[in-house]
Amino acid sequence: MLMQNAMDLLDEGVLISDKQYRIAYANPAYGRIFELEMEEIIGRRFSELYPDSDMLELAVGNDEREEVAEKQHRIRGKEVVLEWFTKSFREDGEVYILARVRDKTAEKEKEDRLTYIIEEMTVNIVTIAKGFGLLPLQPILREAQKETLLTRVPAACQKKQIDRLAIQFASITSIDEAWGDLLRRLIQNLQLLGVEVALAGLRPEVAMQFTNYRIRLDGVRTFRNLQQATRYYYGQS
Missing domain, CATH: 3.30.450.20 (PAS domain)
Structure with a gap:
């Protein structure tokens, strides 16, 4: 009892x-x-x-x-x-x-909403000018984000007719070899679609990690900040 x-x-x-x-x-x-x-x-x-x-x-x-x-x-x-x-x-x-x-049920709904928000932030490409877009790169919080980044970013560029994409690193505080491999694959996917990719706003410590991990991104320009990248791409328009 x-x-x-x-x-x-x-x-x-x-x-x-x-x-x-x-x-x-x-x-x-x-x-x-x-x-x-x-x-x-x-x-x-x-x-x-x-x-x-x-x-x-x-x-x-x-x-x-x-x-x-x-x-x-x-x-x-x-x-x-x-x-x-x-x-x-x-x-x-x-x-x-x-x-x-x-x-x-409530927990699953909350998780689904969070997943949706994270995915939308992951592929939040902002059109700066005709053919020129900005991707504010977000920290990878879960494994599913990697596949989202690799598949939805190229698709979004095609949909928005973007042929020049600046990937902004302002929110990234550290990277490792896995990050480098992910970035290489993303850039390769974009380049195969004819998208010119540039990196902007790398922190000094992140730039050093690129060197320490020997991460090479052939054919990719780097800019100190978004303004510098924008001036460069506007000059190409």
């Missing part, structure tokens, strides 16, 4: 079923997550509530190891993301399945 009272107070959903997936216990948080009353849950088979879900089956025959999975569900017409922790256990010789459920 003490354990049940404690589980009733949890914010995460808790469900216990027998090996036939008949539900023996569900805490109030579980009911809130799935918008169900207790009388709709207790005594029912899991498949009756969720015909398309096999989450509880993950726990059967796993030698009592906990399985973790994140799945998208549709509840009362709403899309939700739930994280399931399932584990089998024995009580008085019988096998039971314990499932813990966390609603990660």
Whole structure:
């Protein structure tokens, strides 16, 4: 009884079923997550509530190891993301399945918004003049940004008809060999599309790191700041 009272107070959903997936216990948080009353849950088979879900089956025959999975569900017409922790256990010789459920919908939405913002900042090419654009280079915060930089920046240049691109380094405080390789690949992609690339606004310590890591960018001009790069490209117009 003490354990049940404690589980009733949890914010995460808790469900216990027998090996036939008949539900023996569900805490109030579980009911809130799935918008169900207790009388709709207790005594029912899991498949009756969720015909398309096999989450509880993950726990059967796993030698009592906990399985973790994140799945998208549709509840009362709403899309939700739930994280399931399932584990089998024995009580008085019988096998039971314990499932813990966390609603990660808000967290997933927040992560998606952050990802969108980071991606948009990564490829934020500003048109300075006809055919001349500026890419304020941003720090790489996650691995997915690298692919975004390599694929979306060349596509954006084509879309905006940019044939001269100044990559501004004002926000970059340090680089390493991996950064150098990424930059080389980006510049190669752009050059193959006929885009002339220049670097502007390198900090002295970053310029030294280029030398220390022996990062060579053939055919790429460098400028002290954006104003200098703009004067050069305006002179070509």
